[in-house]
Amino acid sequence: MAEPIDPLEVAAQAFGPALLEMRGVRKSFAATVALDGVDLVVREREVCGLVGQNGAGKSTLMAILAGALKPDAGVMRLGGAPYAPRDPLDARQAGVAMIYQELSLAPHLTAMENIVLGVEPTRGPLAIVDRERMRRTAEAALAELGHADIASDAIVGNLPLAAQQLVEIARAIAFGCRVLVLDEPTSSLTHADVRKLFDRIGRLKRQGIAIVYISHFIEEVKAVSDRFVVLRDGRNAGDGVTSTTRAEEIVGLMVGRAFDELYPRGVRTPGDPVLELDAVVPGAATLTLRRGEVVGIAGLLGAGRTRLLRTIFGLEPVKSGRIGVGVYSGPAAPHERWRQGMGMLSEDRIGEGLARGLSIADNMTLSRLESLGPAFAVLPSRQDAAATRWIDRLAIRCAGPRQAVAELSGGNQQKVAVGRLLHHDVDVLVLDEPTKGIDVASKAQIYKLIDELVSGGQKAVLLVSSYLPELLGVCDRIAVMARGRLGAARDVAEWNEHSLLMEASRTRAAS
Amino acid sequence: MLAGLVVVALIFGALIGPQFFRAANLELMARQTVIVCVAALGMTMVIVSGGIDLSVGSVVALSTVVTALILNRHAGPAVSAVGAIVAGALCGAANGLLITQLRVVPFIVTLGTMLLVRGAAKGLADERRIEAPITWLNNLLRTVRDGSGLLLPTGIWLTVALAIVVALTLRYTRFGRHLFAIGSSERTARLCGVRINRTKVAVYAVAGACAALAGVMEFSKLSVGDPTVAVGLELDVIAAVIIGGGSLSGGKGSVVGTIAGAAIMAVIQIGCSQQGLPNWVQQIVTGSIIVGAVALDRWRSSQS
Numbered sequence: 001m002a003e004p005i006d007p008l009e010v011a012a013q014a015f016g017p018a019l020l021e022m023r024g025v026r027k028s029f030a031a032t033v034a035l036d037g038v039d040l041v042v043r044e045r046e047v048c049g050l051v052g053q054n055g056a057g058k059s060t061l062m063a064i065l066a067g068a069l070k071p072d073a074g075v076m077r078l079g080g081a082p083y084a085p086r087d088p089l090d091a092r093q094a095g096v097a098m099i100y101q102e103l104s105l106a107p108h109l110t111a112m113e114n115i116v117l118g119v120e121p122t123r124g125p126l127a128i129v130d131r132e133r134m135r136r137t138a139e140a141a142l143a144e145l146g147h148a149d150i151a152s153d154a155i156v157g158n159l160p161l162a163a164q165q166l167v168e169i170a171r172a173i174a175f176g177c178r179v180l181v182l183d184e185p186t187s188s189l190t191h192a193d194v195r196k197l198f199d200r201i202g203r204l205k206r207q208g209i210a211i212v213y214i215s216h217f218i219e220e221v222k223a224v225s226d227r228f229v230v231l232r233d234g235r236n237a238g239d240g241v242t243s244t245t246r247a248e249e250i251v252g253l254m255v256g257r258a259f260d261e262l263y264p265r266g267v268r269t270p271g272d273p274v275l276e277l278d279a280v281v282p283g284a285a286t287l288t289l290r291r292g293e294v295v296g297i298a299g300l301l302g303a304g305r306t307r308l309l310r311t312i313f314g315l316e317p318v319k320s321g322r323i324g325v326g327v328y329s330g331p332a333a334p335h336e337r338w339r340q341g342m343g344m345l346s347e348d349r350i351g352e353g354l355a356r357g358l359s360i361a362d363n364m365t366l367s368r369l370e371s372l373g374p375a376f377a378v379l380p381s382r383q384d385a386a387a388t389r390w391i392d393r394l395a396i397r398c399a400g401p402r403q404a405v406a407e408l409s410g411g412n413q414q415k416v417a418v419g420r421l422l423h424h425d426v427d428v429l430v431l432d433e434p435t436k437g438i439d440v441a442s443k444a445q446i447y448k449l450i451d452e453l454v455s456g457g458q459k460a461v462l463l464v465s466s467y468l469p470e471l472l473g474v475c476d477r478i479a480v481m482a483r484g485r486l487g488a489a490r491d492v493a494e495w496n497e498h499s500l501l502m503e504a505s506r507t508r509a510a511s
Numbered sequence: 512m513l514a515g516l517v518v519v520a521l522i523f524g525a526l527i528g529p530q531f532f533r534a535a536n537l538e539l540m541a542r543q544t545v546i547v548c549v550a551a552l553g554m555t556m557v558i559v560s561g562g563i564d565l566s567v568g569s570v571v572a573l574s575t576v577v578t579a580l581i582l583n584r585h586a587g588p589a590v591s592a593v594g595a596i597v598a599g600a601l602c603g604a605a606n607g608l609l610i611t612q613l614r615v616v617p618f619i620v621t622l623g624t625m626l627l628v629r630g631a632a633k634g635l636a637d638e639r640r641i642e643a644p645i646t647w648l649n650n651l652l653r654t655v656r657d658g659s660g661l662l663l664p665t666g667i668w669l670t671v672a673l674a675i676v677v678a679l680t681l682r683y684t685r686f687g688r689h690l691f692a693i694g695s696s697e698r699t700a701r702l703c704g705v706r707i708n709r710t711k712v713a714v715y716a717v718a719g720a721c722a723a724l725a726g727v728m729e730f731s732k733l734s735v736g737d738p739t740v741a742v743g744l745e746l747d748v749i750a751a752v753i754i755g756g757g758s759l760s761g762g763k764g765s766v767v768g769t770i771a772g773a774a775i776m777a778v779i780q781i782g783c784s785q786q787g788l789p790n791w792v793q794q795i796v797t798g799s800i801i802v803g804a805v806a807l808d809r810w811r812s813s814q815s
Binding site: 339344346351 | 692706
């Protein structure tokens with residue numbers, strides 16, 4: 001953005017004074033820096049589009065705004081006064097409301113009960129709930145949204161999704177909200193409902209509410225916002241007036257930074273196919289993975305990438321199509337996949353990837369205890385020896401192979417999970433978000449390891465990642481998954497971050 | 512937990528005097544505790560895997576009935592005992608199959624089979640005690656001081672041997688490591704190719720067999736098959752595992768701990784009665800120890 005005009009200046013003239021100011025906000029989780037001094041300013045009567053790739057820090061920033069997280073540093077002001085919410089209720093009372101991607105409604109309660117949830121009007125010394133006032137409040141809020149048609153005593157779980165979202169917005173505005181944050185609000189809406197939502201946002205804006213609109217879909221941000229702010233790797237990457245900026249420029253800011261030395265690349269010579277997918281549903285996937293190559297799958301959250309990997313590995317049922325692993329063909333349970341020489345790294349490290357209460361040695365050797373003793377026996381000494389080998393090789397920082405995994409840092413935990421695939425010595429490594437939430441040093445080690453494995457010519461890697469530079473840096477071929485369908489894998493040279501992101505965020509207009 | 516056992520024993524030792532630690536008294540405590548101990552060894556494995564088995568008491572009763580019935584058919588005592596243990600293992604396997612195939616949580620399934628098995632035992636016995644001929648089975652828990660060199664009753668030796676086998680299984684076999692993995696994180700175990708269903712059916716079957724062996728010992732004590740015996744025994748068994756450091760959320764538990772847990776309860780029981788304290792005091796003390804032991808464990812793990 002080399003324009004001489006400061007977009008904030010332009011915004012100040014067009015939209016009045018700043019309502020919400022966040023300055024120099026920092027937040028770290030253990031070794032991971034999620035926000036590294038982020039600024040966000042939103043004015044009255046303004047819709048601010050907040051964009052950035054997965055992991056750019058949008059959710060963390062909004063969690064801080066909503067009082068769900070405390071910033072490590074930084075200043076927040078709301079309407080000129082210092083703003084430091086103790087908890088989400090405190091934020092709500094100060095006039096900051098959130099609408100999340102996943103609706104947070106109580107499905108068994110009525111619309112009006114949901115709207116006043118937590119701040120029910122009461123009367124009398126016994127604080128008996130005043131249902132009449134509750135009804136009036138709820139109906140006023142729904143009418144304000146132009147939706148008096150939603151019955152205030154309808155059970156929320158029975159309402160269509162778009163109406164449920166309205167109830168949630170009504171809850172936000174029923175008690176004087178000044179800043180409304182919408183986090184990916186369209187991900188489960190139909191095209192027509194999206195248009196209605198945009199009208200509604202326009203109406204709220206004219207009532208003086210400042211709106212932060214978070215989305216992956218650049219077209220939506222273009223359509224609804226007045227100004228945009230781009231986050232990248234926990235920092236401000238740029239901002240501007242939406243109407244004067246092209247979509248490509250915004251994507252360019254999201255993608256940012258030049259390719260660096262993070263991704264070593266040995267000589268890779270693809271050999272025999274080791275994994276063949278033929279019209280596999282779910283995923284509509286047709287793909288061949290060969291020894292000595294890394295094939296990546298790009299896509300947005302919820303595009304169905306994880307489900308495809310889990311289906312391949314036998315953790316979820318195959319609906320149709322054929323999966324071939326080496327000489328084996330057809331669906332198989334996880335224990336058979338391991339035996340066929342395939343191993344999987346889960347994206348859910350805490351819930352699935354590792355048994356956190358168990359030791360490093362137990363976690364690393366769990367899939368292949370057979371080699372660690374005669375007959376049915378498992379000798380702890382051999383378990384420890386096997387684990388120690390990978391602890392050294394992967395430079396895992398720990399007290400020893402008997403330390404519980406829960407006590408390690410995120411990066412070291414992930415290396416334990418990777419170590420399991422190495423101990424098993426699988427030929428096909430299915431890696432789901434292998435660098436999610438880990439520090440840069442550990443990431444670099446994992447990239448290096450992947451390169452060493454495939455450059456040997458025997459092993460193959462199928463990699464799902466939401467981090468585009470990583471896919472471009474590590475993969476030989478990349479396929480994009482959008483809305484549950486896997487596209488064709490094309491050579492990495494034919495892609496760039498821009499085209500991947502465009503392909504992945506093909507909006508519903510295309511579908 | 513061993514420290515806890517020592518503390519509890521020393522308290523009663525101080526109250527009652529040195530005769531509390533006389534060999535005969537210790538043996539009495541051991542005899543009191545073997546039935547809970549044997550059932551608790553199976554329960555330890557179930558709890559390590561993140562499950563629970565409430566049908567233990569009923570399986571014990573069924574086992575006494577089956578033992579008596581087979582003895583009455585003029586079969587040998589060994590055949591009767593094996594028959595009872597097989598019946599117990601089948602009950603356990605049924606628990607495991609119901610849990611894995613119907614995907615109903617173990618608490619509910621075994622709550623159901625607790626009644627089911629109790630009913631079956633009463634039906635088999637025609638709602639009566641079943642008299643049986645006296646055999647060497649009746650001597651399992653009896654001290655025979657004829658100089659044969661065994662020193663302790665056979666039942667105690669059996670329990671010690673079983674404890675060693677279970678301890679080795681948990682620590683040094685694939686089955687044992689898989690139990691810890693399932694209990695610690697079932698999803699991780701599945702990802703790593705552990706055959707979850709198979710392992711669960713096996714562990715409940717083993718627990719059923721252990722409960723049935725406890726039943727054989729109960730029969731030995733009673734010398735009749737009694738379908739109404741051991742009501743609520745499962746709670747003592749679970750308490751022993753929990754006092755011994757087992758966690759109901761799975762992934763934790765040890766044989767040494769469980770035996771110490773069972774022994775603590777036996778010491779309290781016998782200590783209180785020898786001290787002349789009424790039953791209600793004993794129950795209050797035992798209850799406090801259960802809650803206290805778990806709270807202490809929580810506190811210690813939050814410190815580290």
